[in-house]
Amino acid sequence: MTTNGKDHAALADEFNKDEPRVNWHDETLWWVRQKRDKAAHNVPEWELLRDTASRIKDNVLSHLSEYLIQFEAMAVSNGITIHWAADAEEHNNIILSILRRHRIDKMVKSKSMLTEECHLNEFLEQQGVDVVDTDLGERVVQLAGEPPSHIVLPCIHKKKEEIGEIFHEHLGTPAGNADPQFLTHAARLHLREKFLTRRVALTGVNFAVAETGEFVVCTNEGNADMGAHLADVHIACMGIEKLIPQRKHLGVFLRLLARSATGQPITTYSSHFKKPRPGQEMHIVLVDNGRSVHLGRADFRNSLKCIRCAACFNTCPVYRRSGGHSYHTAVAGPIGSILAPNLDRKKYSDLPFASTLCGSCSNVCPVKIDIHEQLYKWRQVIVQEGHAPLAKKAAMKTMTWVLSNPSVYHTAGKTGRWFMLNVPFTVNNGFNPWYRQRDMPVSPAESFGEWYKKNKK
Amino acid sequence: MSSRDKILAAVKNNQPGPRALPSLPGEDTAAHTGTVDLSSAFVSVLEAIGGSAYTVSGFDRIATILHELHPRAGRVITGCPELAALGEYGEKYADPHTLEDVGLAILSAHFGVAENGACWITEDRMIGRALPFIAQHLALVIRRQNIVPNMHVAYERIAELEAGAAGGNVAGGDSTGGFATFIAGPSKTADIEQSLVLGAHGPRSLIVFLIDEELSDAGFY
Amino acid sequence: MRVGLFIPCYVDQFYPQVGIATLELLEKFGCEVVYPPNQTCCGQPMANSGFEHLTKGCNALFIKNFEEFDHIVSPSGSCVLHIKDHLHGDGTAIPQKIYELVEFLTDVLKVEHLDASFPYKVGIHQSCHGQRGLKLAQMSELMAPPFSKPEKLLKMVKGIQLIDLSRRDECCGFGGTFCVAEEAVSVKMGKDRVADHLQHGAEYITGADMSCLMHMEGILHRQKSTVQVKHIAEILNSQL
Numbered sequence: 001m002t003t004n005g006k007d008h009a010a011l012a013d014e015f016n017k018d019e020p021r022v023n024w025h026d027e028t029l030w031w032v033r034q035k036r037d038k039a040a041h042n043v044p045e046w047e048l049l050r051d052t053a054s055r056i057k058d059n060v061l062s063h064l065s066e067y068l069i070q071f072e073a074m075a076v077s078n079g080i081t082i083h084w085a086a087d088a089e090e091h092n093n094i095i096l097s098i099l100r101r102h103r104i105d106k107m108v109k110s111k112s113m114l115t116e117e118c119h120l121n122e123f124l125e126q127q128g129v130d131v132v133d134t135d136l137g138e139r140v141v142q143l144a145g146e147p148p149s150h151i152v153l154p155c156i157h158k159k160k161e162e163i164g165e166i167f168h169e170h171l172g173t174p175a176g177n178a179d180p181q182f183l184t185h186a187a188r189l190h191l192r193e194k195f196l197t198r199r200v201a202l203t204g205v206n207f208a209v210a211e212t213g214e215f216v217v218c219t220n221e222g223n224a225d226m227g228a229h230l231a232d233v234h235i236a237c238m239g240i241e242k243l244i245p246q247r248k249h250l251g252v253f254l255r256l257l258a259r260s261a262t263g264q265p266i267t268t269y270s271s272h273f274k275k276p277r278p279g280q281e282m283h284i285v286l287v288d289n290g291r292s293v294h295l296g297r298a299d300f301r302n303s304l305k306c307i308r309c310a311a312c313f314n315t316c317p318v319y320r321r322s323g324g325h326s327y328h329t330a331v332a333g334p335i336g337s338i339l340a341p342n343l344d345r346k347k348y349s350d351l352p353f354a355s356t357l358c359g360s361c362s363n364v365c366p367v368k369i370d371i372h373e374q375l376y377k378w379r380q381v382i383v384q385e386g387h388a389p390l391a392k393k394a395a396m397k398t399m400t401w402v403l404s405n406p407s408v409y410h411t412a413g414k415t416g417r418w419f420m421l422n423v424p425f426t427v428n429n430g431f432n433p434w435y436r437q438r439d440m441p442v443s444p445a446e447s448f449g450e451w452y453k454k455n456k457k
Numbered sequence: 458m459s460s461r462d463k464i465l466a467a468v469k470n471n472q473p474g475p476r477a478l479p480s481l482p483g484e485d486t487a488a489h490t491g492t493v494d495l496s497s498a499f500v501s502v503l504e505a506i507g508g509s510a511y512t513v514s515g516f517d518r519i520a521t522i523l524h525e526l527h528p529r530a531g532r533v534i535t536g537c538p539e540l541a542a543l544g545e546y547g548e549k550y551a552d553p554h555t556l557e558d559v560g561l562a563i564l565s566a567h568f569g570v571a572e573n574g575a576c577w578i579t580e581d582r583m584i585g586r587a588l589p590f591i592a593q594h595l596a597l598v599i600r601r602q603n604i605v606p607n608m609h610v611a612y613e614r615i616a617e618l619e620a621g622a623a624g625g626n627v628a629g630g631d632s633t634g635g636f637a638t639f640i641a642g643p644s645k646t647a648d649i650e651q652s653l654v655l656g657a658h659g660p661r662s663l664i665v666f667l668i669d670e671e672l673s674d675a676g677f678y
Numbered sequence: 679m680r681v682g683l684f685i686p687c688y689v690d691q692f693y694p695q696v697g698i699a700t701l702e703l704l705e706k707f708g709c710e711v712v713y714p715p716n717q718t719c720c721g722q723p724m725a726n727s728g729f730e731h732l733t734k735g736c737n738a739l740f741i742k743n744f745e746e747f748d749h750i751v752s753p754s755g756s757c758v759l760h761i762k763d764h765l766h767g768d769g770t771a772i773p774q775k776i777y778e779l780v781e782f783l784t785d786v787l788k789v790e791h792l793d794a795s796f797p798y799k800v801g802i803h804q805s806c807h808g809q810r811g812l813k814l815a816q817m818s819e820l821m822a823p824p825f826s827k828p829e830k831l832l833k834m835v836k837g838i839q840l841i842d843l844s845r846r847d848e849c850c851g852f853g854g855t856f857c858v859a860e861e862a863v864s865v866k867m868g869k870d871r872v873a874d875h876l877q878h879g880a881e882y883i884t885g886a887d888m889s890c891l892m893h894m895e896g897i898l899h900r901q902k903s904t905v906q907v908k909h910i911a912e913i914l915n916s917q918l
Contacts, residue, residue, distance in 0.1 A: 009860045016862040026870070028651055030845070037818065043572075045482050046821040058476040065469035078635065084461035136657060137648035153648060160650045180652035188658060195658070196557055222590045222644040222659025229587035230553055240464065245478065247616070251608035252481060254639075255572070265502060265573035266608075266641045268659065269590075275635025277586055288464045296471030315819065317849045321866045354860060356853025356867075357726065358806035363819035376726065383728030396729040403687070403724075404735030406716040413691045433858040437865040438896030441692040448690045448697035452713050456701075 007350035012322035025157060026320040032153070033314040035263025036364065042265075043255065053252050054368035057305035060243055061295060067210040067243045068286070074213025075284060078275045083285045088118035091287045095120065095202065095235060096127055098283060102233060104129075104200050108191075110217070110224035111135045112204030113151050113308055114237050114287055116330035117343075131202075132194045134223035136187050143170045149324030151331055152261050152310040157323050191223070201227030205238035205284070206307070207253055211246040214274040215284065218257060218267040225271055234276065235283045240291050241304040253307060256366040260309040294342045299377045303338045305367040312361035312371060318354055327351060334361040338374040341382065349387040352378035410449065417443040481609055495571045495604040496667055503574030506642040507655045508663040512601060514672040516540060519598065523563070526664070527594060531560035536584050537598060553587035562592035562660075566640070567618060568603035569665065570611050575641035576665060577615065580634040589640060595660040597640065601669035611639075679787075681709045682747030684776070686754040687719040689888050696888055699911040700753040700779055706915070707787050714743040722760040726854045730764065741770050749786065750776040753911050755808020755886045762812075778812055779911055780886050784827045789834075796916045797837030800908075801880035802828055803871065803894070804847040805887035814886065818847050828886055828910055835913060841878040848874075852893040868897045875905070882908045 006014075016022055040046045060067060072082045085091035091114075099107065107124075109115065109131050121131050121142070133142045137154035141147065143166050148154030155163065164178035173186045203224045208215040215236055217224045228234045244253065258264040276282035295301050313319050313333035324332035329340045329348060337355065340348035352375045361371040382388065388396075402412050419426045420443040428435050446454075458466075500510040511522055516539035523530075523543065533544025534556070540563055541547070550556055564583060566576035576597045583589055605611050615637075644659030655661065681704055685697040704711045720740065721733035740761070744750050750772065752758050758778040765772055783789045804826075808814040815826035832838055851857070851867025858864075872894050875883050883898075883905065885891055891907035898905055 009862075012860060013862040016866055019866070022866060031651065040821050043821070048482055052479050052482060055476065055479040059478045062473050062476045064472050065465050068465060068468065084459070084464055086460040086463055090460060134658065135648070136646045140648070153651075155648055156651075158650075160652070163649055180649040181654050183649055184646060184654040184657060188656065191658060196554055220645050220647075221657035223657070225586070225590045225638070226658045229585075229590060240468065248481065248609070248612045251612045255608050262647070264506065266570075266575050266639065268506075268640065268642050268644055270575070270639040270641075272637045273635070274637075277635070286464070288460075288467070292464055292467035292471055295468060295473075298473070301473065317851065317867050318860070318863050321863050321870075353728075353856070354863075356806065356849050356851060356856050356864075358849035358853075359810035360806075360817075360819055360847075360849070363810065363817055379726070379728035380730050384731065388728060392727065396724055396727060396732060399724055400729070400732040400735060403719040403721065404739060406718055406739070409687070409718040413687075417691060433861045434896070436861055437900060438868070438893065439899035440896065441688075441892050444692065444694050446694065448685050448694035449713075449715060451694050451698060452701075453715065456713070 006328075008322065008326050008328070008354040009350065011326035011328065012354070015323050015326055016321065022321050024159070025323060028156060029314045029320045032262060033311075033364070036260055036311055036314065039259035039263040039265060043259070049252060049256055050366055050368055053256055053366055054305065056244060056249050056252060057367050060245060061241070061301060061304055064240065064243070064295065067245060068240060071208055071210040071213055071243055074211070076213075078213050080213065080276065080282045080284055083283060085285055085287045085289070087289050091118045091237065091285055091289070092120055092123040094285050095237075096124065096129070098233065098235060099129055099200060102200065104233070106130045106198050107200040107202060108132050108134050108194050108198045108227040108231070109202040110204065110219065110227055111138060111154075112202065112237050113331055114204060114239050115202070116147065117289065118287070132191070132198070134191050134194065134227055135219070136184060136221060139187060139191065140166060147325070147330065149332065150310060150313055151308055157325070195226040195230050198227075199232040200235065201231035201233070202235045202237065203228060205236050205242050206257065207250060208238055208243050208284075209247050209250065210243050212274065214247075214272050216250060217271050217273065218254075218269065220264075220268045222269055225269055228273070229277065231280070233281045233283070234273075235285065236273070237285045237287060240286050240288055257307055257309055260311040260364065260366045290342050300338065300342065300374055302369050303335065303371075303374060305369055306335050306339075307367060309366060311364040311366065315360045315364045317358065317360070318356065322354070327354070334371045334375070335369070338371060338378060341378050345382065345385060346387055349382045352382060413447055417447070495606060496601050498571040499569045499574055499604050500667075502572065503642060503665060506574055507645060507653075508574060508642040508665060510665045510667060512667045512669060512672065514670060515668060519666050522666075523561070523596060527561050530594065532558050533561045533563070534559055534584060534588065534592070535563040536582055537563060537565050550585050553585050553591070556585065556588055556591050559588065559592040561594045561596065562588050563596040563598065564589060566597040566599050568605055568611070568614055569599050569667075570608060570639070571604050572607045573641055575639040577611065577637065577639055579637040586636050589638070590659045592660055594662045595640070595643075596664040596666065598666045598668060601667040679709045679749060680747065681711050682744050682750040683711050683713045684717060684720075684744065684750055684752040684757070685713065686752065686757045686888065688892065689753065692892065693888050693909065696753055696909040696911055699909065699915040700751070703779075703911055703915045704751065707783070707789065712747070717743045720757040720760050721764070722757060723854055725760065725764055733764075734767075737765055737767055740765065741768055741772060744772055745770060748775060749782070751779055751782045752776065753779045753886065753909060754888065755805050755812055755814060756889060759807040759811040778808055778814065778886060780808070780814055780827050780831060781812060783831055783914075789831065792831070792834040792914055793918050794834070794914055794916045795836040795918045796913045798881040799839045799841055799879050800832065800882045800884055800913070801841045801843060801875035801878060802826075802832065803850060803883055803885035803890055804828075805885050805890045806847075806849050808886045809847055815847075831914055832884070832910065835916070836918070838913070841875070841880050843874050843878055845874055850890045850893055852889050857893060864893070865897065868893050872897050872901075876903070880905055882906055882913075884908050884910050884913055886910050
């Protein structure tokens with residue numbers, strides 16, 4: 001449940017009130033899925049690559065403690081300061097303490113879903129620190145006062161006219177100008193000033209290499225680099241699961257990431273950070289925040305293989321028609337629905353049910369996470385731990401009784417059909433959610449079982 | 458117990474049983490064999506992602522083309538001694554903020570990758586890490602025969618370059634300096650309704666020059 | 679060949695003609711078809727809603743009814759997949775012996791010819807569990823050679839015109855209790871699927887899962903469309 005009590009179904013219901021907009025959102029993201037298909041099609045060994053990446057990540061999870069120790073040792077020997085944060089609060093405090101030590105209250109930040117997960121921006125704002133998100137999409141939602149709705153395309157839910165209005169209000173662009181080229185250029189100038197004047201840059205980490213202690217940041221915009229190379233202090237935040245064993249494995253992941261995410265063969269920049277610039281401080285914050293617990297769950301640990309490409313979002317027919325904000329969590333979509341219940345079982349108990357279990361997600365996932373199978377398994381856990389609504393529990397108990405007893409089932413079926421045929425109002429009414437937008441099936445005179453008895457036995 | 462100890466203990470306790478590393482896909486990609494195929498594949502991908510490419514016989518050609526394409530580049534910085542006449546060459550810039558007004562940077566990269574149009578460039582060739590990003594326009598120079606088919610071969614090539622740079626000493630691979638990057642095309646974004654816009658925060662354009670001394674100038678620029 | 683016929687609960691109650699078509703089709707290919715009268719449901723509605731722990735009674739009943747058969751056939755991809763994945767207990771061999779109708783016809787009976795006629799424009803709805811779970815057809819997500827068992831069978835029907843679709847294998851949105859728990863998204867998905875078929879001129883929408891078709895039919899009827907749904911068993915069993 002969100003803080004205002006609405007679950008995915010309720011939020012999705014609101015989202016669907018504007019059908020043309022749903023069509024626009026759905027078609028835009030389906031187009032991204034198609035670009036992914038085209039790019040994948042150009043790599044004849046695509047399925048082998050997925051399998052290889054999956055097995056590399058399996059190896060990482062099975063040796064994670066050793067890789068973490070190796071990574072730390074290498075990074076430290078390269079002059080990087082390593083911090084360990086057990087949870088979101090500690091992560092936020094570590095970053096604040098670095099800022100305080102340098103007496104800095106303004107910074108730039110490039111995309112990091114981890115910092116969204118930890119609610120870093122709100123925390124820093126409360127502490128009087130001004131954070132500017134420099135990814136164009138993130139800057140748009142930051143100015144709009146909203147969270148991102150997609151982990152790769154943060155403002156995919158916003159139309160260009162709306163972005164134009166936001167820029168008019170905050171950047172002074174002409175009213176009514178919705179030209180993407182013009183708006184992007186306005187953002188370029190606005191954010192260039194920030195890059196040039198701010199001394200602390202925070203980035204995410206796409207991949208961290210245990211063998212060398214380096215980390216890789218992938219962007220199309222160049223904002224991570226503009227921030228980092230102009231800052232006195234570069235802080236990189238990463239979940240502990242973002243490691244890969246050796247440098248050569250980057251070849252596998254860099255071939256898969258952008259193709260899966262947007263259909264590009266690679267992002268414009270794949271920057272390998274190993275040592276701080278002379279005179280610069282470089283920090284890496286390694287964050288647990290429930291990951292080590294999740295690692296211990298045999299049914300669910302595979303979700304830690306995620307490389308945050310969002311291919312699962314783009315292919316999910318439910319995500320495309322409900323939007324990221326319906327998931328009321330930092331990472332939405334299918335992968336978010338299997339990660340979030342680990343963070344807060346009750347708050348995110350609705351998410352594993354926001355799916356038809358169609359299986360499309362698992363089959364676009366570059367690291368072969370069994371997303372749809374985990375969704376099913378989370379449903380069992382959530383119900384067993386008592387988070388199912390009472391009405392549903394009662395209905396299921398009734399269904400169990402009916403379906404375990406043939407004579408009850410036959411009677412119930414016959415009765416139900418009789419009512420549907422003779423007193424259709426009993427089901428064709430406003431209390432029946434099916435009936436809102438669909439007609440009920442027509443009741444036949446006899447069931448198959450009755451026909452068989454009459455005609456065959 | 459520090460957070461580090463807590464986290465490592467929890468991870469060690471919860472990590473599953475060992476799973477072996479797989480071998481990596483070999484060098485084969487579809488239809489990439491000789492140098493000619495690789496460079497035309499490289500060029501076609503680079504152009505598809507918004508960059509431009511020129512195959513030239515030497516640096517004179519590069520200078521001519523850059524004069525045509527960037528006649529009012531303003532401040533130019535180059536890392537190529539052959540192009541020293543075009544702008545600043547051989548200087549050091551202690552403060553990257555002073556590079557803010559660079560119109561064009563011309564740098565020498567190590568190699569290109571045919572499957573994605575990317576070029577690999579290390580810090581020692583960047584004249585400061587900020588330059589390839591802060592310049593309004595960027596040009597990279599590679600040798601045409603230095604194009605590898607895919608990223609697996611790219612990392613093999615990177616390992617060779619590092620071993621060479623360290624005189625064969627590759628312990629921990631830390632011999633090439635602290636920063637390097639793949640650059641594939643100009644900076645870009647499609648964040649506004651999936652409309653592709655070239656020129657986000659990095660350079661607004663990228664040209665890659667592929668030098669091939671075997672080429673004659675006849676029929677080319 | 680002696681075959682145990684498993685008819686999904688909602689087919690039994692609302693679409694007996696699908697069960698009849700399935701039975702007749704199997705008999706046409708020489709099977710002795712037996713319908714255990716005390717069958718009810720595979721348990722999927724409870725299991726998919728998180729109540730797998732309540733399906734023991736259902737499972738025991740299923741095993742009791744069907745264990746004796748060497749082959750069990752059902753006109754439902756999602757029910758068969760559920761049984762294959764989730765029926766455990768008593769060392770039952772049923773998961774290895776249960777088949778969805780289409781795969782039974784192509785893989786076991788190896789049907790190459792049908793005496794059927796259905797001269798209409800037909801769109802194939804690739805139900806997700808059958809397609810991605812039972813591998814009845816190649817899925818668009820994978821970079822792999824195309825194939826389709828339902829299409830192979832339908833092409834044997836005289837006069838049939840199979841239409842293309844813009845989105846070959848997008849989910850219809852039924853999803854079990856999802857169809858009412860997330861009613862808005864479920865209906866929107868169904869409307870979009872229906873629209874795709876209509877845009878390409880379908881007169882009938884077919885598939886191997888009546889649940890998907892029931893959901894699309896509900897939408898078609900509400901739209902007062904003349905387009906109808908027809909389970910693949912009915913088309914393959916249609917008269918010359």
